[in-house]
Amino acid sequence: MKLKGKVWKYGADIDTDKIIPARYLNTSDPKELAKHCMEDEDPTFASKVEAGDIIVADKNFGCGSSREHAPIAIKASGVSCVIAKSFARIFYRNSFNMGLSILESEEVFDATDNGDIVEIDMDKGEILNVTKNKLFTARPIPPFMQELIKAGGLMESIKKRGVL
């Protein structure tokens, strides 16, 4: 799978209250949530983000609450992938379970500017900053998680196991 888009760059410890503030959690409708995605960090994001865009962030992205509304809001806003130095663990788990592509890389953040164009080869785990013509390799995704993705997420994999 190949992804390509414009970069939205954010700092460290972007918490789930910034990604989707609790005041909007009285719904779980992805479209509604997408309208407020990143609102408390960057009020312009939701209206300007375009399908395929990529979020590049510093360490500990998605810390805080377990709300799956956070990856749901990001995915529904059209973002194709989040690349961060590291992810908070519940956010990491949730993203795999519900099918938001995420990659960990120590280098991409420092070498990328807001608005750069980035191309990602998910199968190879390669990240190309097209604007700067620099190539990076993301931290490999554990095989178990790759299988989850191939199965179409956690619920689909349960269905396939025939436990129903």
Place this chain on the structure above:
Amino acid sequence: MRPMTITEKIFAKHAGVKEVTPGDLVNAKVDIALGNDITAPIAIHEFKRIGAKKVFNKNKVVLVPDHFTPNKDIKSAEQCKVLREFAIEQKLTHYYDGGEVGVEHALLPEKGVVVPGDLVIGADSHTCTYGALGAFSTGVGSTDLAAAMVTGELWFKVPESIKFVFKGKLNKWVSGKDLILHVIGDIGVDGALYKAMEFTGKPIENLSMDSRLAMCNMAIEAGAKSGIIAPDAITEAYVAKRAERAYKFYASDPDAQYSEVREYDCSKIEPKVAFPHLPENTKNVSDVKKLKIDQVVIGSCTNGRLEDLQIAAKILKGRKAAKYVRLIVIPATPFIYNEAMKLGYFDIFLKAGAVISPPTCGPCLGGHMGILAAGERAVATTNRNFVGRMGDVKSEVYLTNPAVAAASAILGRIAHPDEVMKK
């Protein structure tokens, strides 16, 4: 057999294997799967979407609509309705509503729904609270909850553990909340990412259950997967009269392996305050100069328990909250509410000018019952002070223990309890 930590032992037991090593991926049985009014609707939707008909065990799936309840608006009411209908349909034994609902992480230990030795998952990040009972418990997302509701198990990566060894005597006014704030200030909000935090040492052994719950509650604020305290006589006294299932005490082997061991001298730890907008921005209360406040919230799954209300009452007795400071007290469960009332704390709070809210998460997550306007500043006994957490993005939340919160309410600024109690 390899020596194991308490966390590894609980995993081995629930995965049905003799031993586990950090990094192992295991499928483990869960004793309790918890959801709330924010996270359960998505889980229930997923449950239905894949065609599941019955939860794996009606006694082990727990739903607590506590965040926006009593329903704050139509949308919240609809979310809670999803939970209620599912609870009725699945005949869930642990569903709490109306006057029975409390803040989930205060409610479940109190009711004996979670017990020592359990493996608990909850679609709420503060599920790590139950480590105080000697259980492994961790927050997950809604899809994980859905999977556990169907199968009764879930995949886990066995975490490495960090051992925190506390020594010395606790200073006056220092509680479990201050110990954990001190640790988070030391290691940072991702200082224990993916790891289990194991709290040990004499001061921990002497810590009340309420204080232990407050400590483990905030393990997630250091990025941890879980926090845990080995169960002992204090645990036994707490659970013996509550547990609704058999329980088991696990302990770490003396030669168990830790990714890191950190020591703290409690005699050097003072009451703490975490400044906006991260729990790691901690300072000693005595170092905070004249910071005026607009609101004080005493409550939440961190510090809304009886011990917390007791200490607040002790400080507020015969005193009043400063003019123009809104003091909001939120007993975390109906039991705590009732006890506080019987003990006369309500009189004290009301005379101090407080609002007493029914048990709810309410303002802790900026839901309702005390939202901040732009530029307003609150002292709260809650666990998060992220941007916009209690209201407007330009408001501020300072995290403290209940004693500091009560003293601050009286003086209208962040204050050390001694400033009030010496007078």
